[in-house]
Amino acid sequence: MNLKQLSHRLGLSQTTVSRALNGYPEVGEATRQRVLSAAARYNYRPNSRAKGLATGRSHTIGHVLPTTTRHEVVNPIFGDFIAGAGEVYAANDYEMVLSIVEDDTEEEVYRAFKTRGTVDGVILHGPKLNDRRITLLQEIGLPFVVHGRASGVAADYSWVDVNNTSAxxxxxxxxxxxxxxxxxxxxxxxxxxxxxxxxxxxxxxxxxxxxxxxxxxxxxxxxxxxxxxxxxxxxxxxxxxxxxxxxxxxxxxxxxxxxxxxxxxxxxxxxxxxxxxxxxxxxxxxxxxxxxxxxxSSVRDAGRRAARLLLAQIAAPASLPDPVLLEAELTVGQSTGPARPLPPAPLTLPAKTR
Amino acid sequence: MNLKQLSHRLGLSQTTVSRALNGYPEVGEATRQRVLSAAARYNYRPNSRAKGLATGRSHTIGHVLPTTTRHEVVNPIFGDFIAGAGEVYAANDYEMVLSIVEDDTEEEVYRAFKTRGTVDGVILHGPKLNDRRITLLQEIGLPFVVHGRASGVAADYSWVDVNNTSAxxxxxxxxxxxxxxxxxxxxxxxxxxxxxxxxxxxxxxxxxxxxxxxxxxxxxxxxxxxxxxxxxxxxxxxxxxxxxxxxxxxxxxxxxxxxxxxxxxxxxxxxxxxxxxxxxxxxxxxxxxxxxxxxxSSVRDAGRRAARLLLAQIAAPASLPDPVLLEAELTVGQSTGPARPLPPAPLTLPAKTR
DNA sequence: CCCCTTTTTCAAAGCGGTTTGGATCCTGAT
DNA sequence: ATCAGGATCCAAACCGCTTTGAAAAAGGGG
The missing domain is CATH 3.40.50.2300 (Response regulator)
Known part of the structure; x- marks a missing residue:
């Protein structure tokens, strides 16, 4: 069931049906209700590609997960971060696409995101010192928010980070x-x-x-x-x-x-x-x-915040960068105590052993 | 730079350029090279939404990650599984979309995937006993592969699972x-x-x-x-x-x-x-x-296999379900040893203490 | 009752690709 | 020289939606 069929069933034009569904004011309240209920009855949902083509926006956020080349380690933080971000996307009708990528092809992925129009923005994970990706994304002109920051990068950009230093x-x-x-x-x-x-x-x-x-x-x-x-x-x-x-x-x-x-x-x-x-x-x-x-400091919460920041930025492209610095709390548990005056000396000669 | 502009620059029709890029035979080898190099020079990449609209396929696989309502636990397995699957997607020019979803709205997500045409298929995570999602997906007509299996579900479907029982x-x-x-x-x-x-x-x-x-x-x-x-x-x-x-x-x-x-x-x-x-x-x-x-048994490898299975199924929709049963290996490490004849008896009365 | 606004609705033009059905241009055989 | 047929290339339709510009309908005041 597509828009043409639906509007035909209703005896209305595609224009009117589309507007009714998208909440535009120039459609009568009575017809709107009629359209809405028909859409529900026929289980109509607009094709996302067609919609995207027409609007020029994909309603999709990209997350690029570089596999650390050194050890092929998948960031264990990632699942929780993405769970937080996902909540926000779901609530705002955004989709999330994930690219697992080897470090060296990451740039290509961003460029493709932009030129193919796959995503409306990206979240940058795991920033390194002097991370080149940040200026790259600015060059490309893809809205982004960084989870973390990059020391040594002068540019202004939006990020969500914990105050690692003070913590x-x-x-x-x-x-x-x-x-x-x-x-x-x-x-x-x-x-x-x-x-x-x-x-x-x-x-x-x-x-x-x-x-x-x-x-x-x-x-x-x-x-x-x-x-x-x-x-x-x-x-x-x-x-x-x-x-x-x-x-x-x-x-x-x-x-x-x-x-x-x-x-x-x-x-x-x-x-x-x-x-x-x-x-x-x-x-x-x-x-x-x-x-x-x-x-x-909850990484899941960071995910939520980063996602919200990015959506806001996409909605208002002219807005200024908006950094968020979270403070970690220091909670005392069972793993700390006063230093013992004399640590149990091992039965080995201290020196000479190299 | 879109197809129209590119073909105009080349003095060719969109048809020819499109065919040259997609490897169709009815285009001269000389022109093909000309097109290819121009595409590279102008950094042309086809808009994925337009392409999807025209072909009816999204080149995207959906992963639905239900947040276990009970404890809000994000499956720690997920990151590695998806890293494996992602390798395969990347190699085959597929995109991966991720939905984090509360258990009860999961069905709606699948239906939306289908009617909006967001994905060409899905990977089902964390199957439960008698999991209803499997028959649901068959009803909906969305190609899928299950990571795991569902005891009690009679239907035939593709899955990748470890032999948990024998292990x-x-x-x-x-x-x-x-x-x-x-x-x-x-x-x-x-x-x-x-x-x-x-x-x-x-x-x-x-x-x-x-x-x-x-x-x-x-x-x-x-x-x-x-x-x-x-x-x-x-x-x-x-x-x-x-x-x-x-x-x-x-x-x-x-x-x-x-x-x-x-x-x-x-x-x-x-x-x-x-x-x-x-x-x-x-x-x-x-x-x-x-x-x-x-x-x-490597969950990352399972991800790779599941992805390959799904892509094959999408390429040949008529193909039969293809279950893959992996055997886990039993590797002996430092955490096992012979039972001690007499476990150190605690200094408490065994009975009465309840 | 008529004319002017305001609502409400519509036809048609994109969005950026793919694909069908022809048209044109070369070949080589007759 | 003619013509069949393959190799190339093209114009136009189509995918399903949004949106512009205009028309039709409804409401309001004189």
Missing amino acids: FARATEFLIDLGHRRIALINGPEEMDFAHRRRCGYEDGLTRRGLPADPALMRSDEMTERFGYDSACALLGAADPPTAFLVASVISALGVRRAVEERGLRLARDISVVTFDDMLSYLDNGGQVPVFTATR | FARATEFLIDLGHRRIALINGPEEMDFAHRRRCGYEDGLTRRGLPADPALMRSDEMTERFGYDSACALLGAADPPTAFLVASVISALGVRRAVEERGLRLARDISVVTFDDMLSYLDNGGQVPVFTATR
């Missing part, structure tokens, strides 16, 4: 105030902007309390469970081990915990862990007393 | 052969088909070895880390606790491990754990010796 600065100071002096940082990949900012925050926290930043205590890589485990093993086995860990992801934090407990140590009592918690639905850290002390 | 039967027998007699099952939600089948496999394994199935040892819910932890705590704290756990997801298995180690017990030595491992990229269980003994 990790606070977390670091929190640990220092508990008496910790050797605090390890288990970070995400350094080329990612969020990871960069978190490290800055960590270093800020240290310097504000007058502590030096020791490169030997910092690790950074894809935030898998295994990475958390391996890093913690290495650090705990080294000379002058940390008494606390600041971790960029709950998944890695699970790995850190494994390493800690495998050594017969106890979280909070022997080793403190603070993690960044994106509040992923399947990794609920909640309950009355959170498992991990965490700086947390 | 969990083998895992159970494996544990029994190690001497375990009390084996707990930490399963996914029972209404999900895969969870149902895993329980069947578990029970099969037990009966084949002449052991009874004890309902007190079975738990089932959303497969979060917390659920694994809570379940393991409850079971380990009860009278006659299990010596082994069969877990439906690595995420829950992490929770089980936490509960185990928190009690001062050691994996493999005191408590054995076998988990189903979907080989999610951020939960790498790999390495030379896997952390968890696991029945494993």
